[in-house]
Amino acid sequence: MQKMLHDMVETYGDRIYRLALRYTGDCFQAQDITQETFLRAFQHQNRFDRSKPAGPWLFKIATNLCRNWLRDSREIPVSYSEEFNQSAAPGPEEHYLAKEREKVLVDTLHQLPVIYREVILLKHVSELSYYEICEALDLELTLVKNRLYRGRKMLKEALEKQERWI
Amino acid sequence: MDQCPDVLTIQAVLDGEEKSEKVNRHIQNCLSCRQVYRDLSGLVSAADRLGSEAVLPDQFYKTLTARVAAKPFPAGLVAAVMFLFTFLSAYLLEPGYIQWWLSVGMTGQISYVLDIFFDVLFMLQTLGPFWLIITLTTLVVFEVLILNKLKVVEGLNDG
Numbered sequence: 001m002q003k004m005l006h007d008m009v010e011t012y013g014d015r016i017y018r019l020a021l022r023y024t025g026d027c028f029q030a031q032d033i034t035q036e037t038f039l040r041a042f043q044h045q046n047r048f049d050r051s052k053p054a055g056p057w058l059f060k061i062a063t064n065l066c067r068n069w070l071r072d073s074r075e076i077p078v079s080y081s082e083e084f085n086q087s088a089a090p091g092p093e094e095h096y097l098a099k100e101r102e103k104v105l106v107d108t109l110h111q112l113p114v115i116y117r118e119v120i121l122l123k124h125v126s127e128l129s130y131y132e133i134c135e136a137l138d139l140e141l142t143l144v145k146n147r148l149y150r151g152r153k154m155l156k157e158a159l160e161k162q163e164r165w166i
Numbered sequence: 167m168d169q170c171p172d173v174l175t176i177q178a179v180l181d182g183e184e185k186s187e188k189v190n191r192h193i194q195n196c197l198s199c200r201q202v203y204r205d206l207s208g209l210v211s212a213a214d215r216l217g218s219e220a221v222l223p224d225q226f227y228k229t230l231t232a233r234v235a236a237k238p239f240p241a242g243l244v245a246a247v248m249f250l251f252t253f254l255s256a257y258l259l260e261p262g263y264i265q266w267w268l269s270v271g272m273t274g275q276i277s278y279v280l281d282i283f284f285d286v287l288f289m290l291q292t293l294g295p296f297w298l299i300i301t302l303t304t305l306v307v308f309e310v311l312i313l314n315k316l317k318v319v320e321g322l323n324d325g
Contacts, residue, residue, distance in 0.1 A: 002231065002234075005230070005231070006227070009226070009227055009230065017220065017221070017222045018217075018218055018220050021218070021220055022218075031223070034222065034226070035226070035229065035233065038230055039230065039233055039234065042234050101215075105215055120213055120216065121216065123181075123213070124214055124216045124217055125216050125217060125218065129183065130181070130183050142174070145177065145178065146174065149173065149177055149209075152206075152209035152210065152212070155212055155213055156208065156209050156213070
């Protein structure tokens with residue numbers, strides 16, 4: 001049992017953490033969500049079909065936890081997390097610009113409707129395949145493709161609009 | 167392939183999800199599809215900026231296994247033991263009391279509980295003013311304590 005947990009953390013831990021971090025913008029909150037995901041997976045392992053990969057199931061739990069977090073903290077705006085801005089910018093000016101761009105990215109992401117945001121996060125942050133996203137969100141393949149396309153389009157347009165001001 | 171694939175199929179090619187040779191060849195040879203492909207690449211690179219290299223802290227697995235190993239508090243068991251203890255001690259101290267409870271049936275038990283409830287209510291009515299004074303005094307004491315604590319927290323007591 002412990003080995004299964006260890007393997008799951010090794011394979012999916014960081015990807016779930018990144019998803020939660022982008023969702024919440026807070027590294028402690030993201031660690032809590034990641035830990036709760038594995039804890040729930042461990043407690044309900046009898047519900048898990050071992051003939052299938054654990055990824056989509058874990059991401060389903062993580063997404064539900066993130067949604068709960070969003071529901072409980074609706075009035076708290078998601079803030080920019082330093083954890084994402086670890087790129088070694090050469091000088092202070094570049095560092096400042098990178099920080100500003102990151103801030104704009106987070107703001108823009110959180111302006112997107114949640115149905116598009118989730119698909120984008122699962123694809124671009126957690127690097128799931130279409131099939132895995134379908135499984136994690138209980139959606140039809142066409143719907144995933146559609147939301148991904150519309151979400152990406154909205155994100156790019158909103159980013160272009162925002163970055164004109166930097 | 168004569169007909170152009172739709173934008174979602176081209177997107178699937180770009181994401182590495184659609185591996186059909188026919189579609190790939192068509193995109194390479196069709197000017198408008200190549201343009202759609204280029205536009206989609208722009209959307210993908212914008213969204214790719216969300217990706218990160220953030221990793222879980224080293225002690226994450228240790229904390230997780232500690233939580234997994236921790237046994238949940240057996241609330242049901244504790245409640246059952248407490249009930250059994252109360253029942254047995256009542257029986258041992260006054261066997262007739264439990265026998266009465268068991269003999270009167272549900273209606274007898276309900277009327278007994280209601281009797282006690284009204285008795286207590288009458289008693290409280292008699293002691294009304296006394297309880298009012300006690301409650302008000304407690305509230306005032308608590309408020310003073312809380313206000314004092316707030317002053318300490320906000321630093322108003324400093325200096």
